Amino acid sequence: MQQSALAILATFNEERFIRACLENLIRQGFEVYLIDNESTDRTLDVAREYVGHGLIHIESLARHGIYSWERILQRKVEIARDCEHDWVMHVDADEIRLPPPDFGTIREAIERVDSEGYNAINFVEFCFVPTREAPDHEHPDFQKTMRWYYPLRPCMHHRLNLWKRGDAQVDLTSAGGHRVSFPGLHVWPADFPMRHYLFLSAAHAKAKWVDRIYDPEELKRGWHRSRAELRATDIALQSCRELRLYRSDAELDASDPLSSHPVLTRHTDTEPREV
Incomplete structure (x- = not known):
């Protein structure tokens, strides 16, 4: 039976990424449920173009002037619990999720994973960033022009957030959305790739991290520290010579991954975080 x-996508002022994200998810065989955290830019204007064409619902989640990541993740768990789909993925707008090389789409790959009795899939993260030589990619064709990346793997299953729905209670918050957990977790042994576009310029990084107002209760627990303590003067672009050049999805190089993001290395977090 086809799976x-x-x-499940949450957004706040993601007009830079929302079109590319939605088009990729729909192309990969997903239906999309959008939670908008009271965006003030054109995110919703763009998203509404896809309603009925892969985007099945848009809901508004009140922001109350702060970024509350745990509340967003808890809402995602509720949606996953109540939906009628076989598989669910927690995804962010700046990510391009991809299938393994032998499959045309993620949904095709899920069929294979499911048929072999596995119920969760991990992604290997390839982080794309602007460079000193090419510092500004704030335009719709950023995927074509921002071609330098590094692989990131702080732990074994760093992006374990595509899973098969079942009767067991799902925990998505303990690892900040990076790793789902539930009784009977059985992870497919091969990682799927994902391209993660961290920021498109230094000004975008400032707007994304420095200007954000974080939930005080989450900060007390040690969440978001690397982002909450980041200053605009900390944002230093790497040279393209320090990074790997993207040629194709099939040639993404996961060898010798970094354990943290270079732009955030002077700060430390407890685990729950979102980039």
Whole structure:
């Protein structure tokens, strides 16, 4: 039986990324449920173009002037619990999730994973960033022009957030959305790739991290420290000579991954975080 798949996406002022993200998710065989955290830019204007064409619902989640990541993740768990899809993925707008090389789409790959009795899939993260030589990619064709990346793997299953729905209670918050957990977790042994576009310029990084107002209760627990303590003067672009050049998805190089993001290395977090 063909497996249905739902991607749950939360946004706040993601007009830079929302079109590319939605088009990729729909192309990969997902239906998409969008939680908008009271965006003030054109995020919703763009998203509404896809309603009925892969985007099945848009809901508004009140922001109350702060970024509350745990509340967003808890809402995602509720949606995953109540939906009728076979598989669910927690995804962010700046990510391009991809299938393994032998499959045309993620949904096709899910069929294989499911048929062999596995119920969760991990992604290997390839982080794309602007460079000193090419510092500004704030335009719709950023995927074509921002071609330098590094692989990131702080732990074994760093992006374990595509899973098969079942009766067991799901925990998505303990690892900040990076790793789902539930009784009977059985992870497919091969990682799927994902391209993660961290920021498109130094000004975008400032707007994304430095200007954000974080939930005080989450800060007390040690969450978001690397982002909450970041200053605009800390944002230093790497040279393209320090990074790997993207040629194709099939040639993404996961060898010798970094354990942290270079732009955030002077800060430390407890685990729950979002980039």
